[in-house]
Amino acid sequence: MGAGRLLVAVYALFGVAATSRAVYQIVTRFDVAPVAYVLSACAAVVYVVATVALAKRSRAARWVASAAVTIELVGVLVIGTITATGAVNFPDDTVWSMYGRGYLFIPLVLPIAGLLWLRHISASPARGSGRDSSAGRG
Amino acid sequence: MVDVVSYPIVAASLVFAAWALVMLVADRNPREWFVIGAGVIEVLLLVQAIVAVIIMIAGDGPADMALFISYLIFTLLLMPATLLWALVEKSRWGTGVLVFAALVVAALVVRLQDIWEGVPSVV
Numbered sequence: 001m002g003a004g005r006l007l008v009a010v011y012a013l014f015g016v017a018a019t020s021r022a023v024y025q026i027v028t029r030f031d032v033a034p035v036a037y038v039l040s041a042c043a044a045v046v047y048v049v050a051t052v053a054l055a056k057r058s059r060a061a062r063w064v065a066s067a068a069v070t071i072e073l074v075g076v077l078v079i080g081t082i083t084a085t086g087a088v089n090f091p092d093d094t095v096w097s098m099y100g101r102g103y104l105f106i107p108l109v110l111p112i113a114g115l116l117w118l119r120h121i122s123a124s125p126a127r128g129s130g131r132d133s134s135a136g137r138g
Numbered sequence: 139m140v141d142v143v144s145y146p147i148v149a150a151s152l153v154f155a156a157w158a159l160v161m162l163v164a165d166r167n168p169r170e171w172f173v174i175g176a177g178v179i180e181v182l183l184l185v186q187a188i189v190a191v192i193i194m195i196a197g198d199g200p201a202d203m204a205l206f207i208s209y210l211i212f213t214l215l216l217m218p219a220t221l222l223w224a225l226v227e228k229s230r231w232g233t234g235v236l237v238f239a240a241l242v243v244a245a246l247v248v249r250l251q252d253i254w255e256g257v258p259s260v261v
Contacts, residue, residue, distance in 0.1 A: 002231050003234075005223075005235070006227075006231040006232075006234040009220065009238065009239075010235075010238055013216075013242065016212075017212075020212070024204075024208065028204075
């Protein structure tokens with residue numbers, strides 16, 4: 001699966017990190033910034049869904065992955081823009097604040113990479129039809 | 139926390155990431171060196187964890203100890219998990235996983251420092 005494996009690994013890591021962070025924030029100090037923490041939790045769920053869907057190869061999984069990755073891109077753009085322009089000032093940062101600056105802008109890069117990858121695999125011939133060679137291995 | 143322990147980890151993981159990136163670009167796959175490199179970083183991380191636990195037991199730990207410990211555990215699990223992943227995926231993208239993981243280790247160690255010092259920023 002090549003590059004897809006890297007993408008899944010990065011997504012998995014992000015899923016774990018975002019989920020644990022959101023759980024921690026909600027458990028320890030939900031009242032500080034409820035909207036921001038709920039947003040973080042939603043982002044975490046989307047990352048986990050995207051991870052699982054990207055790891056699977058079925059047509060349905062590709063659909064789910066496209067939806068999750070698109071939500072992510074919209075999320076990071078909307079939240080990034082309203083926080084960067086100061087339209088909304090959350091008491092605490094979300095994963096997507098300032099286009100994911102707190103996470104080296106990976107939240108912005110990931111969905112773009114995800115969409116490019118999904119386009120790439122849907123352009124290639126059907127999977128599992130004997131094309132499962134070990135090209136690029138070793 | 140203990141800068142003497144932390145900075146070498148940041149340096150080592152950055153060097154490892156750069157080296158693995160060179161291997162990725164050259165499309166080479168020296169698996170035993172990947173294991174050795176990741177092993178060195180993991181040993182350093184273990185040393186850091188032990189030192190941190192000793193200081194915490196001595197009663198001079200970070201204010202947010204739960205957060206610190208959860209980061210510490212995550213840091214310790216990261217390298218073994220990604221090394222396994224990279225060894226299973228034998229293409230150059232497996233190496234990419236290692237590059238990414240090493241960079242994340244560097245960032246996490248800096249975060250650990252911040253949490254220890256109580257620097258207010260993203261959790």
